[in-house]
Amino acid sequence: MEKLLEVLKEVKPGVDFENATNLLSGKVIDSIDMTTILTELEDAFDIEIDMEYITPEYFDSAQKMWEMIQELMD
Amino acid sequence: MTFIDFEFGIFLLLGVLLFYLCPVKHRWKILLLISLVFYAIAGVKYLPFIFVTSLSVWLGGRKMGQRLDRLEQELLRDNPDRKEKKARKEAAKKDCKKVMLGILVLNLAVLCVVKFTKFFIGPINHLLAVMGGSESFTAADIIVPLGISYYTFSALSYLLDVYWKRVSYEKNYFRFLLYLIYFPHILQGPIEHYGMLGQELKKELRFDYDRVCKGMQLMLYGYFKKLVIADRINTFITTAYGAYDSTAGSILLLAMFLDVVYIYADFSGCMDIARGVSQIFGVQIALNFDHPFSSRSITEFWRRWHMTMGGWFREYVYTPLSTSELVKNINKATRNKMPAQISRSLTTIIPVFVTWVLTGLWHGTGKTYVAWGLYYSVMIFLSVCFGEMLHDLTVRCHVKTETESYHLFQMIRTTCIFAGGRLLTRPGSLSLSWAILKRTIFHFSPTALFGKALFLQGLGKKELLVAAVCILIFGAVSIVQQRMSVRDLIARQNLPVRWGIYIASVVAVVILGVYGAGYDASAFVYMAY
Numbered sequence: 385m386e387k388l389l390e391v392l393k394e395v396k397p398g399v400d401f402e403n404a405t406n407l408l409s410g411k412v413i414d415s416i417d418m419t420t421i422l423t424e425l426e427d428a429f430d431i432e433i434d435m436e437y438i439t440p441e442y443f444d445s446a447q448k449m450w451e452m453i454q455e456l457m458d
Numbered sequence: 459m460t461f462i463d464f465e466f467g468i469f470l471l472l473g474v475l476l477f478y479l480c481p482v483k484h485r486w487k488i489l490l491l492i493s494l495v496f497y498a499i500a501g502v503k504y505l506p507f508i509f510v511t512s513l514s515v516w517l518g519g520r521k522m523g524q525r526l527d528r529l530e531q532e533l534l535r536d537n538p539d540r541k542e543k544k545a546r547k548e549a550a551k552k553d554c555k556k557v558m559l560g561i562l563v564l565n566l567a568v569l570c571v572v573k574f575t576k577f578f579i580g581p582i583n584h585l586l587a588v589m590g591g592s593e594s595f596t597a598a599d600i601i602v603p604l605g606i607s608y609y610t611f612s613a614l615s616y617l618l619d620v621y622w623k624r625v626s627y628e629k630n631y632f633r634f635l636l637y638l639i640y641f642p643h644i645l646q647g648p649i650e651h652y653g654m655l656g657q658e659l660k661k662e663l664r665f666d667y668d669r670v671c672k673g674m675q676l677m678l679y680g681y682f683k684k685l686v687i688a689d690r691i692n693t694f695i696t697t698a699y700g701a702y703d704s705t706a707g708s709i710l711l712l713a714m715f716l717d718v719v720y721i722y723a724d725f726s727g728c729m730d731i732a733r734g735v736s737q738i739f740g741v742q743i744a745l746n747f748d749h750p751f752s753s754r755s756i757t758e759f760w761r762r763w764h765m766t767m768g769g770w771f772r773e774y775v776y777t778p779l780s781t782s783e784l785v786k787n788i789n790k791a792t793r794n795k796m797p798a799q800i801s802r803s804l805t806t807i808i809p810v811f812v813t814w815v816l817t818g819l820w821h822g823t824g825k826t827y828v829a830w831g832l833y834y835s836v837m838i839f840l841s842v843c844f845g846e847m848l849h850d851l852t853v854r855c856h857v858k859t860e861t862e863s864y865h866l867f868q869m870i871r872t873t874c875i876f877a878g879g880r881l882l883t884r885p886g887s888l889s890l891s892w893a894i895l896k897r898t899i900f901h902f903s904p905t906a907l908f909g910k911a912l913f914l915q916g917l918g919k920k921e922l923l924v925a926a927v928c929i930l931i932f933g934a935v936s937i938v939q940q941r942m943s944v945r946d947l948i949a950r951q952n953l954p955v956r957w958g959i960y961i962a963s964v965v966a967v968v969i970l971g972v973y974g975a976g977y978d979a980s981a982f983v984y985m986a987y
Contacts, residue, residue, distance in 0.1 A: 414842070415842075416789075419785055419786060420789055
């Protein structure tokens, strides 16, 4: 989880990733941030994030992203 | 038959009676029957098209769904290691991708042939003549099925959602057919998601007096927008643009802004009628407008205007493109190596331009719609890339961005951008748009707005006064709607006030609606798409 937060904070400094729960649906991260986050997460965790995961269900909070990463690493 | 035809009233009345006389569990079948009849009245020749789309997409969805279900069962049964699991998932994904791509291409090909053939009639006829054929085609020979752009997009959203495992596949073909052909949304949308409308149509559709009343009220307001406002001011715009070379620029400018009101009243009016009709049957369909002219930017505007189409392109074109390997590689290659603003611009340029040119082509073919797509590509691109920079600049200049006056400025700016887009498509050709723009700038003559010329644009003094009052009512209702439900507000009033409003509204539509001897109400603009 710490590694994920590190990646997120580097992409979009100033966002409270620990507590935010509407990152995508609340447009806290825009489409360009999303592209960067995907690129960084895929490199950092050696995973491939398909279109089926690119929804608020998986990207609205760091916790949800972390659960997705674990599912993809499984 | 459209929503503004007298026959539609009779059709709806009979349909509602049949629907509520039928037992609840069979009501969806009646809806399917009514929708098929509605579609067949528009043209039996259109039916094969919608059957091809519905059958191919339903079969494809079923095949993919069954393959994914089988994979799940195998993984549960065998509990393979990570490597094996990944390999099996990839194999299933590959199988599904083949099915999805095949059906996607088939349906997009049908849509493109139907929409674009008329632009190739000349070369086709020439080719036939060269080959010795004696027959030739005209535009009238081409069958353009009713609502093809809308139902094809609704069908493809289902196909892609099943492929991306966002919805479960539908096992019953007739349920899926109803989702596509459901008559309130077949003419002009909204473009639906199976996860929403498909589930909505599976509910127990029971009679609810309040809901039926509210549906009728919404229909009435839709007719008011369409027949009293849109069709009335359309005359002014058509007359002004038709004789643009002898019309003052100030009047052309007024026509440009009236055109914005016209398209909004026409399209949102149709959506109100569609949603109202659907509410009578107990089915909630997607919202397509959310006070777009209160938007602070053009990107926000497109999240509030024709929301289901914008959402479709965002979800199924823009997002896949912006997360594609190509764009991710561009992002990777430029981030931290170039200034952030340039990296952001390069990351977004391909998805924005492709999405907006395709959106333009969805609306229509020809140069005007390509120009329209490029126009919005540039506007959205500038807004996405430089929006933050502009915000920083306003803060540095000590401009208060949260004040009402600044919001008003942003709303006017957004409206002007939209009016510019309309000017590209409404006159019919780019040269005409350019000529109108030149005339507006170089022969402005502001005094014409206060003289006789104003009343020579197809609407006399009284007609213009009616239009102005009705537009003000439309604007006032929009402002109130942002704070509360107008229908709930009316429902809370005492009986004489409530019924006074209802009767006045009906009388307004009947008396002020643009009819007249032999008058044929204009078709809804977005039906052409």
